[in-house]
Amino acid sequence: MGENDESEIIEHHDDEEMEKRRKPRNHSNSFLESLSSSEKEGHSSTQSSHRLLAYSDALISIIATVMILPVAHTKFQDTEELKQSIQSLLTTKVAVYLMTFLIVTVAWAAHIRLFQVIERIDDTLALLNLACMMLITFLPYTFSLMAMFPNYILGILLFCACVMVIGLIQCLIVLYGFSHPFLLNDQIQMSENQAYYKQHILKVIMRVPIMCLFASIFSVIFFQLSYVILAIVIFLPYISECLKWIRNKTIGGQVEDSPDSMLFYTYQPSEPLSKERVEAFSDGVYAIVATLLILDICEGNVPDPSVVKKQFNNSLTAALQEYGPEYLAYFGSYATVGLLWFVHHSLFLHVTKATRLMGLFNTFSLAFVGGLPLAYQLTHEFPRGSRNELEAVQISCVIIFFAGLFQLAMWVVALFTERETLHPYVRYGGRDHTFMLAKLSLYPCVALGTFFLTCILSRFSAPIFHMMEIGVPFAFLLLRLLVRVALALLRWLFCSARNDLDSVPVEEEDLRLPITDVLT
Secondary structure, X not given: OXXXXXXXXXXXXXXHHHHHHHHHHHHHHHHHHHOOHHHHHHHHOOEEOHHHHHHXXXXXXXXXXXXXXXXXXXXXXXXXXXHHHHHHHHHOHHHHHHHHHHHHHHHHHHHHHHHHHEOEEOHHXXXXXXXXXXXXHHHXXXXXXXXXXXXXXXXXXXXXXXXXXXXXXXXXXXXXXXXXXXXXXXXXXXXXXXXXXXXXXXXHHOHHHHHHHHHHHHHHHOHHHHHHHHXXXXXXXXXXXXXXXXXXXXXXXXXXXXXXXXXXXXXXXXXXXXXXXXXXXXXXXXXXXXXXXXXXXXXXXXXXXXXXXXXXXXXXXXHHHHHHHHXXXXXXXXXXXXXXXXXXXXXXXXXXXXXXXXXXXXXXXXXXXXOHHHHHHHXXXXXXXXXXXXXXXXXXXXXXXXXXXXXXXXXXXXXXXXXXXXXXXXXXXXXXXXXHHHHHHHXXXXXXXXXXXHHHOHHHHHHHHHHHHHHHHHHHHHHHHHHHHHHHHHHHXXXXXXXXXXXXXXXXXXXXXOHHHHHX
C-alpha cells in the first residue's frame, strides 16, 4: 500500500470522527430550528431556576420552623405539674407544630419534584411560583385555627381551599411548561412521550387536591373523618406504594409505569430527590433554630436599668449573674444544634443521591430539631431539684435522641442502596464507614444514657444534662482517635482468629460486602 493510499484512509477516518462529534450539535441545532420565532424569543428570555429555588427553600424552611414559637413560649407555673401541661400541649400546640411541619414539608417535596421536571423558568413561571409560595405560607394560620377551634369547620375548609388552589397552580405550571418544551429538563424535552409525561404528572398532582375536596365535604357531615383524610395526605406516597406492592403480589406481575424509564413523580421510596435542595432546606431549618435561641436570650434576659440600679447597686455584672442558668442552657442548646448540623453535613458529604425515603427521615429529624427551642426553655424554667425540672430534662433528652436517631435512619436507608446513594469509600466495610457510623450514633447514645442517668440521679438532672451538652463537642474532637483505637483493639483481640483464616484466600472486594448481603 502506498503512502497516498494511507493518507487517504487516515483522512477518511478523521472525517468520520468529525462527523460523529458533529451529531449532537446538529441534533440540538435541529431542535432549535424546529422552534417557531416566538418560541426562540421565549427560549432566549429564560433563566436559571437556581435563585427561585433558593428563595422557595428559604421561605418554606422558615414557615415550617417558626411554628415552634407558640410552643416554646408557653409559660408554666411552678406549682403546676409538667405532665398535665404537656398533655394539654400535645392536644393543641405540639400537634399544630408537628402537623404544620409535616404538611409544609410535603408541599416542599412536591415543589422539588415539580422543578426537577421544569429546569428553566421565565417571568410567567416566576409569578406562578410566588402565588404558590403565598398560599404555602398561609397554611400555618389555617392549622392554628384548626387547633384553637377543633369543633369548627372553618379552619378545615380554609386549609383544604389553600391546598386545592396550590394544586391548581402547580397544574398550570405543568401545562405552561409542556407548552414551552424548552423549559423542561433534557430527558423529557428529547422524549417522544411528552404527552404521557404530562398526563402522568397532572394525575399525581391532582390526587392531593381531590383528597382535600373530600375532606372539606366530610367536614360538614363528620369532621373527625376530615382529620383522618388530612393525615393520609402526608403519607399518601407510601400508602400508594404499599397498595401497589400488595396488588402486584396478589395478582402477579408488574405494570410498567411509562414507555420510558419514569424517574419523576413515582411513588417509590427510591425516587431521587434533589440533594442540593434537601441540603438547602435542612440548612435553613438549622439556621432558624439557632437564631430562635438567641432571640429568646435577647427577649427575656436583659435586665431593666431601674432594677439594676435598685437591687444590684448599679452593678450590671451582679445583675447578669442572675441569668447564669439561661446562658448555660443557651450555649449548650446552640452546641447541640450546631453539632447536629455538623453530623447532617458530614452525612450528605458522602451521599451521591438523596431518595424519597431518606427525605422522609430527614423531615422527621428536622421536626425534632425544631423542638430544641422548647428544650432550651424547659431546662431553665423550673426551680433546681424539682420534679418538673427532671421531667423537662428528660423531655429534652427525648427530643435530642429522636433528632439523632432519624439521622442514623437516613444512613441505614442509604446503605441498603449504597451503590446508587453513597461514595465507594464509605460503603460497608471501610474505616470511613465506621467513623461515619460513630458520628451518627454519638448523639442517640449520649441522649439515651443521659436520660437513664437522670432517672437514677434525679437531684442532679440539670447539671448532668448541661455537662452532656458541653461535653459532646469534645467527644466529637476525639472521635476519630477513639475509632482508631477501638479498631486497633478489635484487630488485636481477633488477631488469633484471623490468623487461622489466613490459609483461606479472601479478596479485598469480598471484605466489603453490601449491607444487604451481610444481613442475608
